[in-house]
Amino acid sequence: MTASPPSRRKRDGSLRIALVDAGVALLRERGPDKLSLRECAAKAGVSHAAPGYHFKNITGLSTAIAARGFSLFCQAMEQRLATSAPDAAERLSAICQGYLDFATGHPDLFLFIFSGQKFREDDEEFAHYASRSYAILRETCALLIPEGTDPEEIEILVWSLVHGYAHLAMTRKKENPGLGRGWPDFSTLMGHLHKALQASG
Amino acid sequence: MTASPPSRRKRDGSLRIALVDAGVALLRERGPDKLSLRECAAKAGVSHAAPGYHFKNITGLSTAIAARGFSLFCQAMEQRLATSAPDAAERLSAICQGYLDFATGHPDLFLFIFSGQKFREDDEEFAHYASRSYAILRETCALLIPEGTDPEEIEILVWSLVHGYAHLAMTRKKENPGLGRGWPDFSTLMGHLHKALQASG
DNA sequence: ACGATCTGCTTGACACTGTCAAGTTACGCT
DNA sequence: AGCGTAACTTGACAGTGTCAAGCAGATCGT
Numbered sequence: 001m002t003a004s005p006p007s008r009r010k011r012d013g014s015l016r017i018a019l020v021d022a023g024v025a026l027l028r029e030r031g032p033d034k035l036s037l038r039e040c041a042a043k044a045g046v047s048h049a050a051p052g053y054h055f056k057n058i059t060g061l062s063t064a065i066a067a068r069g070f071s072l073f074c075q076a077m078e079q080r081l082a083t084s085a086p087d088a089a090e091r092l093s094a095i096c097q098g099y100l101d102f103a104t105g106h107p108d109l110f111l112f113i114f115s116g117q118k119f120r121e122d123d124e125e126f127a128h129y130a131s132r133s134y135a136i137l138r139e140t141c142a143l144l145i146p147e148g149t150d151p152e153e154i155e156i157l158v159w160s161l162v163h164g165y166a167h168l169a170m171t172r173k174k175e176n177p178g179l180g181r182g183w184p185d186f187s188t189l190m191g192h193l194h195k196a197l198q199a200s201g
Numbered sequence: 202m203t204a205s206p207p208s209r210r211k212r213d214g215s216l217r218i219a220l221v222d223a224g225v226a227l228l229r230e231r232g233p234d235k236l237s238l239r240e241c242a243a244k245a246g247v248s249h250a251a252p253g254y255h256f257k258n259i260t261g262l263s264t265a266i267a268a269r270g271f272s273l274f275c276q277a278m279e280q281r282l283a284t285s286a287p288d289a290a291e292r293l294s295a296i297c298q299g300y301l302d303f304a305t306g307h308p309d310l311f312l313f314i315f316s317g318q319k320f321r322e323d324d325e326e327f328a329h330y331a332s333r334s335y336a337i338l339r340e341t342c343a344l345l346i347p348e349g350t351d352p353e354e355i356e357i358l359v360w361s362l363v364h365g366y367a368h369l370a371m372t373r374k375k376e377n378p379g380l381g382r383g384w385p386d387f388s389t390l391m392g393h394l395h396k397a398l399q400a401s402g
Numbered sequence: 403a404c405g406a407t408c409t410g411c412t413t414g415a416c417a418c419t420g421t422c423a424a425g426t427t428a429c430g431c432t
Numbered sequence: 433a434g435c436g437t438a439a440c441t442t443g444a445c446a447g448t449g450t451c452a453a454g455c456a457g458a459t460c461g462t
Contacts, residue, residue, distance in 0.1 A: 011409075011458070033234070033318050037449065047412045049450080054410090058449065107317075116312035116372045117234050153385040156366065157393055164365025165357065171317045184354040192358055196397035210428055210439055238420065248441045250421080255439095259420065 016054045016064070018044040023065045027108040032115060037061060062112075063119040063126050069109040070129035076102035077136050088143035093190055095140050096162045100186060103166035111170055114163075146200040154197070161193060162186070217255045217265070219245040224266045228309040233316060238262060263313075264320040264327050270310040271330035277303035278337050289344035294391055296341050297363045301387060304367035312371055315364075347401040355398070362394060363387070 022043035026035060037058050038048045055061040077098030084094035103110045119126055138155055145151045165186055223244035227236060238259050239249045256262040278299030285295035304311045320327055339356055346352045366387055 015410085031318070033316070036447085038447080048448095049413080050411060052450065056450090111317035114368070114372050115234070115316055116308075117232070150385065152383070153389050156369075156385050157362075157390050160365035160369060160390065161358075161362050162365070163369055164361035164363070167315070167368055168357075168361060168364055171315050182353070184351065184357055188354050189358050189361065192397040192401060195400035196393040199396040199400055200393065212429070212438070216439085237418090239418080249419095250442080251440060253421065257421090 013054075015044065015046065015050065019051050019054060019061065020064050020068050023061060024068060024109065027065070027112055028106075032108050032111040035062065035065070035112075059118070059120055060123075062117065063123045065109075066113045066119050067123065067126040067129055069106070069113040070126070070133050072106060072109065073099075073102045073113070074129055074133050074136060076105070077133070081136075081140070088140075089194060091140050092144060092158065093187070095136060096158075096186060096190060099162045100166055103170055107170050110166065114167065144197055146197065149200065157196075158193065161189060165189060214255075216245065216247065216251065220252050220255060220262065221265050221269050224262060225269060225310065228266070228313055229307075233309050233312040236263065236266070236313075260319070260321055261324075263318065264324045266310075267314045267320050268324065268327040268330055270307070270314040271327070271334050273307060273310065274300075274303045274314070275330055275334050275337060277306070278334070282337075282341070289341075290395060292341050293345060293359065294388070296337060297359075297387060297391060300363045301367055304371055308371050311367070315368065345398055347398065350401065358397075359394065362390060366390060 019040050022040040023035060026039055026043065035058070037051045040061065041048050041050050044050075051061055055064055077095045080094040080098035080101065081091060084090050121127060137159055138151070141155045141158055142151065145154050169183065220241050223241040224236060227240055227244065236259070238252045241262065242249050242251050245251075252262055256265055278296045281295040281299035281302065282292060285291050322328060338360055339352070342356045342359055343352065346355050370384065
């Protein structure tokens with residue numbers, strides 16, 4: 001796996017990246033609770049203690065993987081935003097779609113970053129992408145805040161709805177490769193949400 | 202811990218219960234990802250392999266703990282329902298309050314049962330309480346379904362909103378003993394939800 | 403060109419985990 | 433009293449995270 005030339009030493013941090021790659025792959029193959037330093041090492045073709053050098057403990061590796069997760073999460077939302085119509089309602093639909101793209105495309109990673117397990121919040125990369133993901137939501141909501149309403153109220157409303165939908169879909173029965181069998185499409189929920197916002201504004 | 206008379210053998214399944222108690226306590230003390238068969242055994246005062254007899258593997262113990270979790274979950278909702286005004290909107294508010302009572306009262310257990318880890322779905326107790334918790338939601342929503350709307354659409358709408366709110370509150374930063382600092386109260390979200398339902402009905 | 407140094411890894415050890423096989427003990431029954 | 437079996441205990445093994453020590457290749461000063 002990741003078979004680079006013989007086994008030269010890297011001063012460029014490429015093993016660090018390879019280990020995160022291995023971790024992401026491991027999550028996908030074995031599930032969100034089966035991460036293991038030693039198996040990441042094996043997958044990357046290095047000795048069992050090599051990860052300990054780059055991430056001093058398993059929390060460090062988990063944090064790096066979560067950072068990768070949040071980065072992909074942001075990417076998914078931005079991708080949908082990039083091809084969205086410019087009006088506020090469409091942009092809101094777009095980030096929600098991106099949200100669900102990420103959840104269905106990387107269910108393991110999605111559950112992992114929202115597992116409630118503690119990461120190293122002081123990690124720069126992690127903090128960057130985690131806060132950026134919320135910033136995207138916030139900016140998109142900004143245009144839809146009814147006069148005289150606390151913006152956070154709407155942000156949390158939207159976020160709760162899409163997050164709850166995605167998270168329930170991922171945790172309920174594993175026989176849903178996409179979203180739950182027979183579940184209403186998110187667009188119908190989005191319709192109700194818009195009605196609520198119109199009624200408020 | 203749970204110091205019963207000397208160390209007599211029990212034919213009544215009381216060790217099984219003691220082990221689940223120990224597991225629940227362990228989750229609270231050490232976090233949702235730190236469950237251990239051996240430590241549950243120690244906490245219950247039995248040998249390291251005793252849990253293996255009652256739950257054949259750690260998935261078995263996890264399932265029993267999750268069953269306990271869902272049972273408390275149902276209990277929290279029913280308790281709020283019992284003292285609620287009889288009209289549909291109030292009953293809906295009541296189960297949402299119960300939902301949040303459970304999440305804030307047992308954050309570890311809440312994250313555990315919704316961690317996405319797989320349980321033994323064929324376990325009778327687990328299946329009972331898990332499906333019952335959804336049934337409570339369903340029954341409460343039933344009175345609020347607008348004419349000509351798929352009931353599941355409203356159920357998922359409500360469930361997503363309250364679940365997303367609770368789950369985000371639990372996973373975002375651990376310095377929130379209750380719900381996030383400065384977060385809008387759920388009742389405001391509930392207000393928007395009602396507006397949406399009125400606009401639909 | 404060459405030795406010193408430092409960085410990136412390896413090796414080895416330890417305490418801990420889940421799981422299984424085999425042994426032991428106490429309870430209920432006849 | 434004695435037996436059978438349910439409810440454990442004991443012991444072992446492989447796998448885990450973490451740490452200390454060793455070691456070798458890259459880089460630097462000269």
